[in-house]
Amino acid sequence: MKRIPLSVWLTLEVFAVTWSTNSLAQESALNMTQGVTQISSEVYHLHMLIFYICCAIALVVFGAMFYSIYKHRKSKGAVAAHFHESTKVEIIWTVIPIIILIAMAIPATKTLVAMEDTSQSDxxxxxxxxxxxxxxxxxxxxxxxxxxxxxxxxxxxxxxxxxxxxxxxxxxxxxxxxxxxxxxxxxxxxxxxxxxxxxxxxxxxxxxxxxxxxxxxxxxxxxxxxxxxxxxxxxxxxxxxxxxxxxxxxxxxxxxxxxxxxxxxxxxxAAALSNELSLEELMQIGEKIYTERCSVCHQANGEGIPGAFPAIKGSAIATGAIDQHIDIIVNGQAGTAMQAFANQLTEQEIAAVITYQRNAFENNTGDVVQASDINAFTMQAQGNKEEL
CATH class of the missing domain: 2.60.40.420 (Cupredoxins -  blue copper proteins)
Known part of the structure; x- marks a missing residue:
């Protein structure tokens, strides 16, 4: 029985891969998603077009290579040809890649231009x-x-x-x-x-x-x-x-x-400014805020990460002057990952998390900070800025 050449097997395999990719594109986790917008659909189809072009190039190049290896092998008595420059061949292998690149560049450019057009938005x-x-x-x-x-x-x-x-x-x-x-x-x-x-x-x-x-x-x-x-x-x-x-x-x-x-x-x-919460109430609110906003850097146990994020436990900020503690929570600290929380938390939440930090992790200062304290601090800071 005559054996099927390797180049034929390769051709059949490439066609099988291309067909299966096309039919299972949306189900495959390895492929791009078509998405739910016109642009995402255009990007997907551009991706598939380039993929098919690459498959066609691979089919031609590797098909010719493996066919030549099989057809002109030494065991069949093939003798290597001796030839040099061919102007015709050089023109062909220059023109064909240019045509392929143009065929890829035109749809890619259209899609990229559409992706950057933010005009006439609603x-x-x-x-x-x-x-x-x-x-x-x-x-x-x-x-x-x-x-x-x-x-x-x-x-x-x-x-x-x-x-x-x-x-x-x-x-x-x-x-x-x-x-x-x-x-x-x-x-x-x-x-x-x-x-x-x-x-x-x-x-x-x-x-x-x-x-x-x-x-x-x-x-x-x-x-x-x-x-x-x-x-x-x-x-x-x-x-x-x-x-x-x-x-x-x-x-x-x-x-x-x-x-x-x-x-x-x-x-x-605004109403919370006139409310004074007990230490227990502030600790309960503060623990929730700390877990959500602070623990990712300072750790749930308040010990921080040495060399990266400072500890709250026993720190000079959490056990020192209250105004300094309020300042670093409200305004952050330049040059570090410590953000300003003035626009992220309410004054009551800031007061609660400061109270929690000053009384948790064995700090036990007994300090109670109210929303009115935070408001007074920010008002004073704004007044100082206006004077300057």
């Missing part, structure tokens, strides 16, 4: 990355909020079973309407982060002191998840992105409710 959202959370601000809507990891520390530590969306769930998702062009302005408060949602084909770096632009127009309602895609420090893996895409009517309802919710929160924060 909604603008500013996205600010920081260690390790996202801040979303809706232009002309007076709506802004932080989005933090919602996975519990017990799940991370393996004490509880991991949830269905382990490390991909947040307390405040970004909510967007479908069928509207949304422009993103992306920047950072500290180091370089990267806002990446595969279903939108959006992946942009957020760079301190610089603003990048991107856009999307979502076709289908749903929940879409992403992550920070730039190594940004110890808790880089704890910066998930969750986007809730709603119908336009549902989005408008959510926006009205969110505005009412934020207005109520401001009223409650």
């Amino acid at each position: 909604l603008t959202v500013k996205i600010t990355g920081s260690q390790w959370k996202w801040h979303y601000s809706y232009f002309e809507q007076d709506v802004e909020f932080f989005s933090l990891l919602a996975t519990t520390q017990n799940q991370i530590d393996g004490i509880e079973a991991k949830g269905a969306h382990y490390l991909l769930e947040v307390d405040n998702p970004l909510v967007l309407p479908i069928n509207r062009k949304i422009r993103f302005l992306l920047t950072s408060d500290d180091v370089i982060h990267s806002w990446w949602v595969p279903d939108f084909a959006v992946k942009k770096d957020t760079i301190p002191g610089f603003i990048n632009e991107a856009w999307t127009k979502i076709d289908q309602p749903g929940v879409y998840r992403g992550q920070c895609a730039e190594l940004c420090g110890r808790a880089h893996g704890f910066m998930p992105i969750v986007v809730h895409a709603m119908t336009e009517a549902d989005y408008d309802t959510w926006l009205a409710d969110k505005k009412a919710q934020l207005a109520l929160a401001k009223q409650q924060a």
